[in-house]
Structure formats: C-alpha cells, structure tokens
Amino acid sequence: MLTLSTMSTVTMAADQAIQTNFTSDQVKQIQQITRDYLIKNPDVLVAASQTLQQQEAQKQMIQGKEGIKANIAALINPPGALIAGNPQGSITLVEFFDYQCAHCKEMSASIDSLIKANPNLRIVFKDFPIFGQSSVLAAAAAFAANQQGKYYAFHQALLNSDGPLTEDKVYAIAQKLGLDVNRLKSDMSSNQKAINDMLAANFSLVKALGLVGTPAFIAAKTNATKNSDIEFFPGALPQDKLQDMITKAEKS
Numbered sequence: 412m413l414t415l416s417t418m419s420t421v422t423m424a425a426d427q428a429i430q431t432n433f434t435s436d437q438v439k440q441i442q443q444i445t446r447d448y449l450i451k452n453p454d455v456l457v458a459a460s461q462t463l464q465q466q467e468a469q470k471q472m473i474q475g476k477e478g479i480k481a482n483i484a485a486l487i488n489p490p491g492a493l494i495a496g497n498p499q500g501s502i503t504l505v506e507f508f509d510y511q512c513a514h515c516k517e518m519s520a521s522i523d524s525l526i527k528a529n530p531n532l533r534i535v536f537k538d539f540p541i542f543g544q545s546s547v548l549a550a551a552a553a554f555a556a557n558q559q560g561k562y563y564a565f566h567q568a569l570l571n572s573d574g575p576l577t578e579d580k581v582y583a584i585a586q587k588l589g590l591d592v593n594r595l596k597s598d599m600s601s602n603q604k605a606i607n608d609m610l611a612a613n614f615s616l617v618k619a620l621g622l623v624g625t626p627a628f629i630a631a632k633t634n635a636t637k638n639s640d641i642e643f644f645p646g647a648l649p650q651d652k653l654q655d656m657i658t659k660a661e662k663s
Contacts, residue, residue: 475645478619479629480637485616486535487635491609493536493553495563496526500533502661504653505629507617510549510569510576511542512625514647519570521650529657533633536566537613539625545576551606552581555598559590620645628653630660639663 433441479486487503496504506522508515526532538553540546549569556565568584569576586592599606620627622645630642630653640663642656 474621475643479641479643482616482619483635483637486629487631493557493562495534496532497530500531501633502531502657503533503535503631503633504657505535505537507537507539507622507625507627509540509542509546509625511546515626516570518647519567524650525653539613539617548578549576549581551599554606555595556590558598561588561590564588630656632660
C-alpha cells in the first residue's frame with residue numbers, strides 16, 4: 412500500500428507539473444510514460460517512499476517539539492500524575508502508551524531497567540488508549556490501583572500479560588498482586604470523572620504533539636520550561652537510545 416501511495420503521489424506531482432504546458436494528448440502520453448517508468452524501475456518508488464517517510468518524520472518531530480514547549484507543565488508536572496521511579500527525581504521521562512500496544516509491552520523491561528540504572532529518574536506515564544475499550548478499562552484500573560499504592564506494579568503486570576486484556580483478566584491480575592479488587596472497582600466507579608478528565612487531557616496533548624501511535628517518549632529536566640532543551644522521540648527505542656535521551660536531558 413505504501414508503494415501504491417508513493418506511486419500515486421509521484422504521478423500526481425508529474426500530472427500537476429504538465430497540466431498547463433501541454434495539450435491533452437501530450438499530457439496523457441507523458442502520464443503513461445511516467446507510470447511505465449515507475450513500474451519498470453521500482454527502486455525509484457522505494458527512494459521516493461523513503462524520502463516521503465523522512466519528510467513526514469521531520470514534520471512530526473517539529474510539531475512534537477513545538478507542542479511539547481507549549482505544554483511543558485502539563486507533560487512534566489501534571490496534577491495527579493501517574494509516576495514511577497524517584498518522585499523527586501530531577502530528570503523526567505514521559506511515556507505515552509497503551510496497555511495493549513505490542514511495542515509498549517516489549518519496552519516495559521527496558522523502562523524497569525532504566526529506573527534501576529538512574530536513581531534520579533522520574534517517569535510520568537500518559538495513557539493513550541487507542542486499542543479499544545479494553546485499553547480504557549485497563550487505564551481506569553491502573554488509575555484506581557494508584558490509590559492503593561500499587562500503580563507501577565500493576566502497570567507492569569498489565570503490560571507483561573499475554574493476550575487481550577479482558578475485564579476478568581484485569582481483575583485477576585489485580586488480585587494476584589494483592590490489590591483489594593472490590594475497592595479497585597469502587598474507586599474506578601467513584602473516580603470516573605477524574606479518569607475521563609485525565610484521558611481527555613492526554614488526548615489533547617497527543618493532538619498538540621501530532622502523535623499517531625504508541626509509544627512516544629519525552630525526556631527533560633523536571634523543572635523544564637518552554638525554553639529548556641527537550642529530547643523527543645515518537646516511537647519505540649532500544650534501551651541504550653532511551654538512556655541517551657535521559658543523559659542528554661540531564662546534561663542540558
């Protein structure tokens with residue numbers, strides 16, 4: 412699909428360039444020549460596709476960094492933040508995630524290792540539930556687990572679970588961790604507005620940053636302002652690259 416899209420983009424650009432300079436028959440001939448050439452030379456399509464991807468990535472980075480600077484307080488120090496690591500840490504790593512996102516699941520071990528390797532690191536988790544109602548349920552349950560002091564343990568257990576996060580599975584995980592499941596359900600119900608407000612705020616940030624998926628990471632000093640240096644990457648990263656982001660933020 413990417414190749415067809417790229418071909419369409421290239422041929423449309425050619426069409427627009429020749430519309431006003433040639434007769435109708437000449438335009439049709441040039442269009443056919445262009446299409447035939449692209450079909451016979453797929454490497455051109457690959458190169459064009461890579462260029463388009465790079466351009467889109469660059470646009471997303473620019474929009475993301477502008478959005479971060481405009482919303483730095485809501486990202487780094489939001490009220491009621493769901494936090495792991497050192498709550499007083501001078502460096503903050505923000506992660507946008509979904510409990511059913513495969514890449515987020517794969518990175519959970521790296522996040523845990525980073526917390527252990529960086530005693531000054533504070534992590535702010537931003538639920539971005541894009542995989543349906545089960546992800547919303549998991550986000551609500553994690554919010555409620557925070558009120559029992561077991562947010563991070565529950566968070567990691569959800570990410571490390573296999574298969575879809577059904578309601579029964581979410582509560583079974585909670586019970587296995589020693590959470591009071593009846594209280595968890597009650598807190599989910601009584602805090603529904605707060606949970607909805609949190610998710611709405613997160614989605615507003617997602618829009619401001621131009622994010623289209625999970626995970627996404629931001630690293631900055633905890634006291635960062637809009638004029639501070641910020642590290643940003645929209646996508647999954649190896650642990651060493653995330654560590655590089657943290658180190659750069661610390662030295663900024």
